[in-house]
Amino acid sequence: MRTTRRSFLRLASTGAAVATVRLDGPPARAQAGGPVKVGVLTIRAGIAAPVGAAGLRGTEWWVDRVNRAGGILGRTVQLVVEEESNPKDTVERYRKLVLQDKVQAVLGGISTGVTLALGPVAEDLATPWLSWDGTTQKGVEETMPHPTWAFKSVDNEVEAIVAGMLTAKYFKGIKTVAGIGNDYSYGHDCWESYKAVLKKYAPDVRFVLELFPKLGVTDFTSHIAAIQQSKADLLMCSFWSGDATIIMKQATAVGLFKTMKGVFTTAGGVHDSLKKEFTPEGLLLGYNTMYFDDPKGSALLKQFVREYKARHGEYPPYECDHAYFCAESYKAAVEKAAAQSGKWPEKAAVARALEGIEVESLSGRRSWREDHVQMCAFYQGITTHRNPYDFATISPVEVVSTKVAMKPAGTKLFDWINSWKVSRG
Amino acid sequence: MSGRLVLAAALGAIVLAPLAASTYHVLLMLPFMAYAVALLGLNLLFGYTGLVSFGHALFLGIGAYTGAVLTSVCGVRSMEVILVAAGALGALVAAPVGALCVRYVKIYFGMLTLAFGMVFYTFVLKFYRLTGGDEGMPFLRPALLGWSLERMPKTDYLVGPYYYYSLAVLVLATLAMWRVVGSPFGLCLKTVRDNPTKAETLGIGVARYRWYAFVISAVYAAVGGALLGPPTGNVDPTLAYWTQSGNIVFMTLLGGFASFFGPILGAFVFIYLQDWVMSVVPFWRLVFGAILASIVIVAPGGLAGLWERRAVEREASRA
Secondary structure: OOHHHHHHHHHHHHHHHHHHHOOOOOOOHHHHOOOEEEEEEEEOOOOHHHHHHHHHHHHHHHHHHHHHOOOOOEEEEEEEEEEEEHHHHHHHHHHHHHHHHOOOOEEEOOOOHHHHHHHHHHHOOOOOOEEEOOEEEEEEEEEEOOOOOOOEEEOOOOOHHHHHHHHHHHOOOOOOEEEEEOOOOOHHHHHHHHHHHHHHHOOOOOOEEEOOOOOOOOOOHHHHHHHHHHHEEEEEEEEOOOOHHHHHHHHHHHHHHOOOOEOOOOOOHHHHHOOOOOOOOOOEEEEEOOOOOOOOHHHHHHHHHHHHHHOOOOOOOOHHHHHHHHHHHHHHHHHHHHHHOOOOOOOOHHHHHOOEEEEEEOEEEEEOOOEEEEOOOOEEEEEEEEOOOOOOOEEEEEEEHHHHHHHOOOOHHHHHHHHHOOOOO | OHHHHHHHHHHHHHHHHHHHHHHHHHHHHHHHHHHHHHHHHHHHHHOOOOOOOOOOHHHHHHHHHHHHHHOOOOOOOOOHHHHHHHHHHHHHHHHHHHHOOOOOOOHHHHHHHHHHHHHHHHHOOOOOOOOHHOOOEEEOOEEOOEEOOOOHHHHHHHHHHHHHHHHHHHHHHHHHHHHHOOHHHHHHHHHHHOOOHHHHHHOOOHHHHHHHHHHHHHHHHHHHHHHHHHEEEEEEOOOOOOOHHHHHHHHHHHHHOOOOOHHHHHHHHHHHHHHHHHHHHHOOHHHHHHHHHHHHOOOOOOHHHHHHHHHHHHHHHHO
């Protein structure tokens, strides 16, 4: 048989392809098929757009990393991104991802107002949905205790519970507390949870003022005047977006924190906008589930922070970690299910494999509880200016696990808090 | 092609869509049909009476929340009861609101309706224990014509029985509105729109007729709102927000308020164009807004107006 130039090239390229197959790679049958499509729902407009952008960036970083390493069981990952907006439109986008784009899983969901609607739709469409930051809680109580396909975020009120515990530790002797939060379920639920926890540690404490400005308000002059007027020993604030930065600026301008302690349960979400010039030392500041400057942080976290800063010009907030965890746990579940069946797993097998799975995330080990709720650690601490940045960070860093700060599966929040045995040493 | 043929072809396509189109695109027809019902009512006020309401999301919200309260609080699952209750409640709220609003016209009418819309939005947002606040309320799967259909997978339910149920409601609402606008009452509304002074001289109570139109449009919007609930399964305050009012006014403009079927066409184009642009461009609002603005500039009478203009030109060239 005569070997032509064309047939030689074909033979050579086949040989090269065979030679590049790693001997320790996944089984050949698992590599069948094109890229694995993964849907992402993220907020792109409005007050929560920076949160959505951070989640998407975290997911994209994960995709680059996974694809560089050969993908999931040899299949590269391809993201299909849709927008999270109001519940009606987001439900439609979710259906598009599953029915039209044929994704293998959907990642994302930030607003609980939206994810409450997504939960039943995910169950109906029989595709794993791993929520970044949205729960299926109505207020502080679960509405979907036994889901099959929906994997939900940490309970919304956990940061307030952790802040309540740490208030008792760091601000001993306070007698009166004022509170401010956004006028929607998150703001109200955080305040009620914080009060319940603090009462356990300091039964004599009095809550003298509660303010709930509309989400998106940017002038807090009258609120700050009312807080000053209350002469409270401490201000608890559950703002999580740009309003946290604004109230910090306006409060510091009138010297509020010279006479009052401050607790910002969730302002770590906008941490690098909390400049030293208007963010005093000595406040309790919550970073939710990832602290970018954790001195005990893993090599993975340090690499992520370095590359995120280089690519986006800022330091990553916690949403990146929620997003990374969802994506990484999906990959681990696919691999776990495939190890049992020897082939690319069905969606149902992946959903089963996700239950109880634990992976290394940016903030450390994270897992899914049996009722499909994220388990992780929360980072809070006292603000300091002793750092190389132009914004405040925290030291010492307190790490509190959801094992102690989140209600166990199947319990009611306030019954659980009331059952605590607290030593008031 | 004559208008009747186009209409028959469109209706045929809608009837056959569940058999031929993808499940996702069939699902997108559900909000289209719900909005189409609401827009038939809105256009009675806008196109036929000359009053532009920027607060009709109030009635969409009333319809949707009526369904949510009935299914998830009162245990009423009959869609027929929900639709009747939504329409009745819409009329009940529209009666005093309309009585106040129709005393004004043009921008003053628009601003008053906007204000009432935002009062309702604030009510559903603030009365958390009653309405679920920002988290909304579940709208449980309603029974259709006495069939519970509870065991059917939700998607099958939506693209099957619920699809044809919504279509039936839309057809009935269209026929009823067709009768309304073609009746002496409809002619009176057009007279009120075109020359209120002359209408008054002819013995037509201008304020009274505007009020009738307002109440009827509210009933249609509330029924449309009730139809919007089951596909999402949850109703929330954004359904009653002013942007919803803006969207339905825009759908009417896009399709053409001078045409009976224009707003329905507008709803269809709006929903499918938004779906397409959202998937293609991250900053879709900018692009979507520019596309819609271009359409309105090129075709001030809306898409239906463009089609009618071409038909007239063809007739003229033939003559």
